[in-house]
Amino acid sequence: MQKKSGGRPSQTPAQKKDMLLVVKENTFLMEFLIAQLPTKSRNNIKSLLKNKQVWVDDKVVSQFDHPLLSGQKISISASRSRVEKKFTEFTILYEDEAIIVIDKSAGLLSVATKNEKRRTAYSMLSDYVKRSDSSNKIFIVHRLDRETSGLMVFAKNEEAKKLLQENWNGAGTQKSYVALVEGKLEKPEGTIVSYLTEDKVFKVHASQNPKKGLKAVTHYSVIEASSAFSLLEVKIETGRKNQIRVHMEELGHSIVGDKKYGATSSPIRRLGLHAQKLEFLHPLSGEKLRFETKIPPAFYSVLKRKHR
Structure with missing residues (x-):
């Protein structure tokens, strides 16, 4: 996702210019756009809203029924930035x-x-x-x-x-992490289910007894591995405190840098856990939003090092 720091999306001279419109009377966004863009179909306009190309006073708006006031400026971007x-x-x-x-x-x-x-x-x-x-x-x-x-x-x-x-733990929300853990896993993928509880010193413990905590479910799969470390994709069905950290310790492969939960190494001088992907429904429009960031380069660099 290419974005600009503040204001509307940037453009090169070769790109089409953004369209700037001024609201003359109070109305709703969809009605205004239909009237101002006679060459575009309703579906074309819906696509502009969906792709975050419509700006109201320098803020992206995707709701078709967003109220407009006289004097507001509407900008329509040529790109999906x-x-x-x-x-x-x-x-x-x-x-x-x-x-x-x-x-x-x-x-x-x-x-x-x-x-x-x-x-x-x-x-x-x-x-x-x-x-x-x-x-x-x-x-x-x-x-x-x-x-x-x-x-x-x-x-x-x-x-x-x-x-x-x-809806944070519902079917419409998907949360995916990457974890750099100690050791090489025997199985390329798996699921950990246990019940978590927190003690008086704020450390979370796992148990197989349903009466001793809240149920936590974590799925993992190996992305890449060396003899000493493994890079995992981790998806969680529940969002318990320290869930991934506790489950990796329970698996016998603590997250690097996580001394609290059993790690004995810290090759990147930080906790080897990154919330990489997130998908959820917009709370107002209901639109499905998906975000993805790059895996921190340091996670990969550890796998390429020679380990004794």
Whole structure:
């Protein structure tokens, strides 16, 4: 997904120019576009909305019934590019009136703790949305461990948060991670099912007793391996705290850098876990959204090293 830092998608001289329109009277987006684009069919216009090519006052809008006010500016992009804004510790991959999707760096907290209030994804995004309107807010949908990098979704209103959380473990949501683990697995793929519970020092433990925790289901498959390490694709059906980390320890192949859950090595000097793919239904439009990031290069570099 090619994106530009702030504003509308960039274009080269060879590309068609963006179309800029001004709303003359209060109406709805679909009605306005049909009237202003007589050469395009209703399906053509739906495609523009679906592909995030319609901007209302510099914000992507995909809802056909989005209300418009007189004086607002509508921009129609010639490309399917999406917004990307880079910050020091995360990148905004996608933003509209209801959600923000980011790619978080390892080491950044999702939300505040007793010892850290400001240096969190939540706090930084809250500051970001308030730049355009001091009443804007950010809402937590799910979390990533501090040392886990990758995709996170935040809501921009209570309704979006509620709808996303209600469906976060449903059939419409798919979450895929990559994990760099110690050792070479005997089986190329498998599933781990156990019941997780957290102790007084905040460490999660696995049990096969249904009465001793919440059910957690993790699927894995080997992407690539060396004699000392394996790179796995990991998909989770449930979203329990530390689930993948605990299940990898239970499998006998702890995630590198995860001393808390049995790791004895730290070849990349961080936790070897990255939230790489995410697919979910937009909470307002119902559109299926899919995001994918690159596997961190350091994960692959470890596999290419010679190990004694």
